[in-house]
Amino acid sequence: xxxxxxxxxxxxxxxxxxxxxxxxxxxxxxxxxxxxxxxxxxxxxxxxxxxxxxxxxxxxxxxxxxxxxxxxxxxxxxxxxxxxxxxxxxxxxxxxxxxxxxxxxxxxxxxxxxxxxxxxxxxxxxxxxxxxxxxxxxxxxxxxxxxxxxxxxxxxxxxxxxxxxxxxxxxxxxxxxxxxxxxxxxxxxxxxxxxxxxxxxxxxxxxxxxxxxxxxxxxxxxxxxxxxxxxxxxxxxxxxxxxxxxxxxxxxxxxxxxxxxxxxxxxxxxxxxxxxxxxxxxxxxxxxxxxxxxxxxxxxxxxxxxxxxxxxxxxxxxxxxxxxxxxxxxxxxxxx
Amino acid sequence: xxxxxxxxxxxxxxxxxxxxxxxxxxxxxxxxxxxxxxxxxxxxxxxxxxxxxxxxxxxxxxxxxxxxxxxxxxxxxxxxxxxxxxxxxxxxxxxxxxxxxxxxxxxxxxxxxxxxxxxxxxxxxxxxxxxxxxxxxxxxxxxxxxxxxxxxxxxxxxxxxxxxxxxxxxxxxxxxxxxxxxxxxxxxxxxxxxxxxxxxxxxxxxxxxxxxxxxxxxxxxxxxxxxxxxxxxxxxxxxxxxxxxxxxxxxxxxxxxxxxxxxxxxxxxxxxxxxxxxxxxxxxxxxxxxxxxxxxxxxxxxxxxxxxxxxxxxxxxxxxxxxxxxxxxxxxxxxxxxxxxxxxxxxxxxxxxxxxxxxxxxxxxxxxxxxxxxxxxxxxxxxxxxxxxxxxxxxxxxxxxxxxxxxxxxxxxxxxxxxxxxxxxxxxxxxxxxxxxxxxxxxxxxxxxxxxxxxxxxxxxxxxxxxxxxxxxxxxxxxxxxxxxxxxxxxxxxxxxxxxxxxxxxxxxxxxxxxxxxxxxxxxxxxxxxxxxxxxxxxxxxxxxxxxxxxxxxxxxxxxxxxxxxxxx
Numbered sequence: 001x002x003x004x005x006x007x008x009x010x011x012x013x014x015x016x017x018x019x020x021x022x023x024x025x026x027x028x029x030x031x032x033x034x035x036x037x038x039x040x041x042x043x044x045x046x047x048x049x050x051x052x053x054x055x056x057x058x059x060x061x062x063x064x065x066x067x068x069x070x071x072x073x074x075x076x077x078x079x080x081x082x083x084x085x086x087x088x089x090x091x092x093x094x095x096x097x098x099x100x101x102x103x104x105x106x107x108x109x110x111x112x113x114x115x116x117x118x119x120x121x122x123x124x125x126x127x128x129x130x131x132x133x134x135x136x137x138x139x140x141x142x143x144x145x146x147x148x149x150x151x152x153x154x155x156x157x158x159x160x161x162x163x164x165x166x167x168x169x170x171x172x173x174x175x176x177x178x179x180x181x182x183x184x185x186x187x188x189x190x191x192x193x194x195x196x197x198x199x200x201x202x203x204x205x206x207x208x209x210x211x212x213x214x215x216x217x218x219x220x221x222x223x224x225x226x227x228x229x230x231x232x233x234x235x236x237x238x239x240x241x242x243x244x245x246x247x248x249x250x251x252x253x254x255x256x257x258x259x260x261x262x263x264x265x266x267x268x269x270x271x272x273x274x275x276x277x278x279x280x281x282x283x284x285x286x287x288x289x290x291x292x293x294x295x296x297x298x299x300x301x302x303x304x305x306x307x308x309x310x311x312x313x314x315x316x317x318x319x320x321x322x323x324x325x326x327x328x329x330x331x332x333x334x335x336x
Numbered sequence: 337x338x339x340x341x342x343x344x345x346x347x348x349x350x351x352x353x354x355x356x357x358x359x360x361x362x363x364x365x366x367x368x369x370x371x372x373x374x375x376x377x378x379x380x381x382x383x384x385x386x387x388x389x390x391x392x393x394x395x396x397x398x399x400x401x402x403x404x405x406x407x408x409x410x411x412x413x414x415x416x417x418x419x420x421x422x423x424x425x426x427x428x429x430x431x432x433x434x435x436x437x438x439x440x441x442x443x444x445x446x447x448x449x450x451x452x453x454x455x456x457x458x459x460x461x462x463x464x465x466x467x468x469x470x471x472x473x474x475x476x477x478x479x480x481x482x483x484x485x486x487x488x489x490x491x492x493x494x495x496x497x498x499x500x501x502x503x504x505x506x507x508x509x510x511x512x513x514x515x516x517x518x519x520x521x522x523x524x525x526x527x528x529x530x531x532x533x534x535x536x537x538x539x540x541x542x543x544x545x546x547x548x549x550x551x552x553x554x555x556x557x558x559x560x561x562x563x564x565x566x567x568x569x570x571x572x573x574x575x576x577x578x579x580x581x582x583x584x585x586x587x588x589x590x591x592x593x594x595x596x597x598x599x600x601x602x603x604x605x606x607x608x609x610x611x612x613x614x615x616x617x618x619x620x621x622x623x624x625x626x627x628x629x630x631x632x633x634x635x636x637x638x639x640x641x642x643x644x645x646x647x648x649x650x651x652x653x654x655x656x657x658x659x660x661x662x663x664x665x666x667x668x669x670x671x672x673x674x675x676x677x678x679x680x681x682x683x684x685x686x687x688x689x690x691x692x693x694x695x696x697x698x699x700x701x702x703x704x705x706x707x708x709x710x711x712x713x714x715x716x717x718x719x720x721x722x723x724x725x726x727x728x729x730x731x732x733x734x735x736x737x738x739x740x741x742x743x744x745x746x747x748x749x750x751x752x753x754x755x756x757x758x759x760x761x762x763x764x765x766x767x768x769x770x771x772x773x774x775x776x777x778x779x780x781x782x783x784x785x786x787x788x789x790x791x792x793x794x795x796x797x798x799x800x801x802x803x804x805x806x807x808x809x810x811x812x813x814x815x816x817x818x819x820x821x822x823x824x825x826x827x828x829x830x831x832x833x834x835x836x837x838x839x840x841x842x843x844x845x846x847x848x849x850x851x852x853x854x855x856x857x858x859x860x861x862x863x864x865x866x867x868x869x870x871x872x873x874x875x876x877x878x879x880x881x882x883x884x885x886x887x888x889x890x891x892x893x894x895x896x897x898x899x900x901x902x903x904x905x
Contacts, residue, residue, distance in 0.1 A: 031770075031771045031774060031778065031779035032770065032771075032774065032776060033771075033773075033776045035385075035774070036770045036772075036773040036774035037385050037770070037773070038385050038386060038468060039386050039387070039796075039798075040795045040796070040824070041471075041795075041796065041797055041798055041804075042468055042469075042471065043822075044815075044821075044823060044824075045822060046468055046469075046470055047468075048820070048822065049466065049470070050466050052464075053465070053466030053521070053523075054466070054524070094525065097524070097525065098377075100377045100385060101378055101531075101547060102378055102383060102530050102531075103530075103546055104527065108546060111545050111548070170582070174586075174587045174589075175582065175586045175587055181587070181589055182579070182583055182587050183572060183574075183575075183583050186545065186549055187549055187551060187570070280574075281574070281575055281576070282579065283575075284572065284573075284575040285574070286375070286545075286548040286573070290574060291547060294375070294547055297770060299774065
């Protein structure tokens with residue numbers, strides 16, 4: 001198992017290097033100018049100087065290698081320095097800086113991560129917690145009223161876009177009823193019961209919307225997978241042995257049906273960390289998704305490059321986790 | 337308690353009671369929450385990218401003089417505006433001398449001196465600094481501190497209007513001590529300084545999350561002991577203009593929302609909730625059509641859209657552009673797309689009011705018949721009966737491009753319909769703003785390459801002096817492949833008389849004469865058909881009904897007088 005994991009990790013290194021270069025190339029080919037957002041009154045020669053100061057004129061390979069050096073060497077060193085308190089290497093080493101904010105990209109991401117984890121992560125957990133029972137029971141009572149209701153709700157979750165649902169919820173709960181805030185306060189610190197309730201109130205709407213979408217998706221997978229397994233011989237055997245329905249469903253069918261669902265869930269986690277672009281915009285959560293979008297709009301290449309690369313890392317990692325989880329769920333699968 | 341003491345106390349109480357509505361004590365007004373939906377990313381205006389950054393910075397950093405809401409200069413960190421009359425301006429117009437107010441302190445308690453001013457200029461002018469307002473220091477030869485509170489700015493040539501350096505929100509004074517290590521190429525890497533500059537303004541930054549939120553508390557060393565009224569300020573960003581408007585006008589979560597360019601019906605609906613007020617003011621921004629006076633045909637390859645490729649087959653004729661202008665019903669356009677935030681205009685120099693020419697106002701009313709007559713007169717008739725006018729095998733068919741923006745696309749649709757009525761065919765293009773306004777040399781779609789017949793965007797000038805703005809349409813400012821498509825003369829207008837008059841403006845001190853020349857220049861541009869102005873655009877913001885003291889200002893930071901803001905009880 002360990003050798004398998006190490007082998008997979010070793011394989012992923014060239015893959016990631018290739019991905020990072022591909023991202024760099026793609027963004028270099030796209031028409032892009034970080035000075036395009038400047039007011040028109042700023043003359044062209046100032047813009048040219050600005051671009052030069054940002055290093056845009058350098059050859060592609062120079063810029064790529066510089067990014068690699070800053071990201072793979074300087075950033076980890078900096079992190080180690082912060083964690084251990086030891087002075088490692090040159091304290092003035094350049095980190096990957098955002099063009100529009102002129103601060104290290106990694107700091108920006110760290111600033112954005114808490115709200116993304118709170119909202120998107122919570123909605124993912126909630127979505128899974130709702131989806132699994134719905135999927136199991138819908139399959140068990142296929143064509144029953146619960147199944148129809150479940151299908152109906154997941155169709156809504158799938159088909160109603162969050163930019164519509166979000167605005168409707170704001171109009172109902174924030175504007176008309178005045179129960180919940182429409183703007184997420186990222187400076188709120190949870191210190192006592194009152195601020196915890198405040199945090200809860202500002203999370204209700206975005207979490208509900210995202211959880212609905214996640215639940216819709218996962219419950220469909222769970223239901224389909226359950227239906228596949230319900231007609232297998234081992235189910236009949238279990239029932240013939242006199243096992244209770246509860247035991248048959250949960251111990252046997254559900255466990256076996258989890259295999260493909262675990263893949264879906266594991267591969268969805270990188271998207272959790274990538275944030276929810278639209279929902280974050282609507283509720284002004286300003287998490288990772290909003291960071292990516294605003295960076296793309298303002299032509300902030302270091303931010304886009306670093307974020308997309310981190311997403312690639314996460315996808316590779318969670319693919320590995322999903323494979324390992326197979327082995328744990330199904331003892332027949334072995335990697336040794 | 338002795339009766340004397342008691343009386344004095346009572347008198348003091350009654351004075352403060354009387355003064356309450358207009359005069360508040362420092363920090364007694366609680367929290368102020370502002371919404372800048374385009375979130376600030378950098379609080380150093382010298383490196384920042386626009387008002388979304390420089391306005392939040394204006395709570396902290398201050399210039400020597402600001403513009404008030406009428407566009408007049410008011411001394412801020414200076415004692416007075418230097419003029420010829422008060423001796424602050426040299427007789428040869430080659431230098432001015434600013435006297436700084438005494439006793440002003442930075443928020444860290446150190447003294448504000450002339451050295452800070454001199455340092456700031458050097459900071460911006462040092463090579464590789466990436467200073468985006470270096471144009472404010474054009475022709476500055478030397479800046480020197482005559483004593484601790486006197487700064488002399490010398491110019492390399494006579495400057496009739498010397499109020500560019502350190503006037504307005506883009507050019508405030510930085511603290512020399514804080515930015516000492518940030519000269520030149522280091523400017524871009526001074527993250528800590530750029531995130532949290534020390535200033536002389538009413539507030540100091542307590543926390544800044546770029547692209548998200550800024551929080552401030554009161555600068556303990558602020559010069560006016562009674563101000564500012566609000567103890568804490570938060571500027572939140574994110575989302576879009578409608579979300580920002582909703583947070584102020586409908587839910588009341590915020591006190592002030594900036595830049596609400598919204599569909600007029602949407603804004604009116606939100607206003608109806610009665611929680612807040614919408615404030616509009618008109619600056620110098622004019623949405624205009626740029627007319628390509630050169631031939632943009634693709635088969636010209638390298639010389640397309642340059643004078644080398646020849647004149648435009650039909651737009652070079654002012655009668656055609658005049659007809660296009662007359663076919664537009666500007667009032668309807670404003671009512672549909674802009675609402676209270678726009679006014680019809682026929683001048684590209686529409687403000688300040690004293691500069692408005694008014695000589696071209698015949699285009700304010702739509703006149704399709706006259707437009708048709710002008711095209712007939714120019715020889716454009718529908719000879720083949722396809723509904724589109726033509727002449728010598730060329731049909732009056734336009735490619736009209738602009739940036740992606742709902743208001744602009746509405747405008748494009750309206751113009752296309754009106755032009756169809758006078759027999760002009762229009763093909764519409766909408767280009768992503770980051771490409772259209774970007775300077776990417778490899779992209780054929782930038783507004784400066786202008787590979788189209790018409791294009792539309794807004795331009796403006798900061799402050800209240802139009803000279804740099806009028807300089808945009810000289811022959812030297814034409815974007816060409818040779819100069820890397822730099823330059824703002826997008827219509828490729830080139831007239832030696834115009835250039836001569838602009839040069840004359842540069843040597844004229846008298847305001848009356850400056851106004852007269854500026855009007856003439858505007859009229860020359862209109863008569864040449866280089867530009868078709870459409871809408872004089874206002875700035876729109878909204879504030880809570882309880883917020884008092886807002887004096888909407890398009891000439892400087894909207895938050896310029898935030899120290900005076902209070903909350904109604």
